[in-house]
Amino acid sequence: MNELAPLARASPAPATPAPAPALPPPRGPGLRLPFRLAWRQLRHEPARLAAALSGVVFATLLIFMQIGFMNALFDSAVLVQNSLRADLFLMHRTTEALWRSTSFPRARLAQALALPEVERVVPLYVANVPWKNPETGLNRTLLLFGVDPTAKLLGFHGLDEAAWQAITRPDTILFDERGKPEFGPIRSLLAQGPFFGELNRKRVEVVGTFGLGATFSSESNAIASEATFWRIAAGRNPSQVDVGAIVLKPGADVVAAKRALQALLPDDVMVFTRPELAQFERDYWANVAPIGFIFGLGVAIGLVVGCVIVYQILFSDISRHLGEYATLKAMGYTNGYLARVVMSAALILAVLGFMPGLVLSLGLYEIATAQIFIPLHMTIPRAAFVFALIFVMCVVSGLIAIRKLRDADPADMFR
C-alpha cells in the first residue's frame, strides 16, 4: 500500500471516520425481501400481470385436458379388465391384448383347481365377430364375450340377475347399449318387443343390454353364454379358452396363490393379479398406439407455450427495467439477490396462474364427463403433478430470463 500524505486542506468536520478496512462479507438477505420486491413489481402493472397469468392458465388448462383425455382413454382400454370379478387370471404366453388373445387349453384351469386356495375357475372366451346393423344392413365388428351366465364374472354396468338369466336360453345375447351408433338403435328396437339380429351370419335374439362402451379394441360389445358363443364363433374349440379367471377362497393370499400357480402350471400360461392384468393391457396400448406420445406432445406444447409466455414477461420486465436493476447492483445488490427476485416472480406466476387453471379445468372435466361421455377425473396426485409441471415451467422460464440480468452493468449507469 502506498503511504499517503493526506491533503492538508480544511475539511469541515469529518464526522464519519471511515470504517476499518476489514469488510464484513456481504450477507445475503433471505428470500422474503426479493419475493416482496418481485410481487411489488408484478402487481404494479395489473395488465401485464394478467397477460402473464393468462399464459400460465392456458398452459395449465391444456395440460390438464391432455392428461385427462389420455387417462380417460387408458381407463377405457382396461374397462373390461377392471370389471372382472376374480382374483387371478391366466392368459396364453403369447397373448398381447384381450381382443387378440391366443387361447390356451382349458385343462390349465382344471390344474389350477388343484391349488387348495382356489375356490372356482371361470373360463372366458372372446371373439371379434361381425354384427349386421338391423336398419342399414351394414356389417361392423364387435367383441363377443362368451361366459357361463351363472359365474357372474363380468361386472359391466347393467348386468343384473335378469340379464344373466335371459341369456341362459340358447341363441340369445346381451348388447352393449353404449357402443357406437353405427351398430343400430339397439335400445329402441328392444323396447318395441323381441328383437332378432344377425351375428356372424347366425340369427340371435337380443334379450337385454349392458353398458360398456367403445374401447380401443372394439366399437361395441356383446355377451353370450358359452354354448351360444361356440355356435356363433364358428371354429372355436370349447377346450381352448382365452382368459381363465380364478376366484380364490375368502382370505387367501393373492400373491402367494399367484406364485403357487406359476409353479404349478406349465410355461404356456401367464398368471396375473387383477391390477397386473389391467397394467398388462394398458402397457400394450401405450406401446402399440402412440397415445402416450400424442398426449405427451400436447402436454409438451402446453409447457412450451407457457414457458415462452412467462419467459417473455420476465425477460421484458428485466429489459425494461435494466437501468433499475443496474442501479440496484450499483447499490450493492448481488446478482444472486436479483436472480432471486426473478425466480420469485416466476413462482408467483406459477401459483397465481395454476389456481384459476385448476378451477377452469375442473369445469371442463365436468363438461366432458356430462356432455361427451368421456369420464375425466381430477385427482390430487394429478393436480399435484400438473402443478409440478407448471412450477418447473416457470422456473425454467425464470432461469432463461435471468441470463438477461448480466446485461445490467452498473458501470453503464455512468455515461
Next chain:
Amino acid sequence: MNAVEIRGLSHRYGSGPTALTVLHDLDLTIPSGEVVLLTGPSGSGKTTLLTLIGALRAVQTGSCRVLGTELANADERTRVALRRRIGFIFQHHNLLGFLTARENVAMALELDPDLDEAERLARAEAMLRAVGLADKVDAYPAVLSGGQRQRVAIARALVHEPGLILADEPTAALDSKTGHETMVLLQRLAKERGRTVFIVTHDPRIHDIADRIVAMEDGRLVEPAPH
C-alpha cells in the same frame, strides 16, 4: 482520514494496438467530509474514474483506496461490499417505478440485515423529510417532477449513511434552477452529516457548492485553485 486515495491509477479499454488509454497515472486524494467536483470535456476519462472509485469496474494499474478498501486486485465480493457503503446518484434518477418514494429510499437499507422493516421505513421517511418531500413519501416516481425524483434519489443515496457519495451529472436532466437547488440541498445534507461527495459534472452553475474542483483533460488531472 481520506475517503479516497488514488496513486498511479491508469486505465485502458481494449487490448493490443487498438487499446485506448483513458486514465494516465492519476494521483487524487479526497479527504473525508469534502465536496469535490470533477469537470472536464467529454471523453476526458471522468466517468471511468468515477466507476473505478465506485467499485463498479476492476482496477487495472495503480492503487485506488476507497473508504479504507484497496480496490486493486479486489474481487467482486469485496467490491459489492464496498458499494453498499457508497451512495450513488445518477444522471437519471433510476428510481424503481413500481415502488413508492419511501420504498425506493428503503431499498438502500434492505441490504442491512440488522434493520427491521419498521426501522427501514422510519429512516426512509426521515430522509425524505430532510430532502423536503415529507408529503410525497407514498407517491410513485411517475407522479413526481424531475426535481422531486432527483431529491428522492439523493435521499436514497444518503439514507444508509454512506462514507462516500458519488454523483454522475446529477443535474443533467434538470433545469438550471432546479439543478442548482438540488445540488445545494445535497451539499447541505452532506455537510450536516459530514459525508464526502464526489460529483462529475459539466454544469458550471453548481461550482459554488464545491470545496474543491478538479479538472480532467485527456485522462490527466489538472487541479485548479479552490473555488
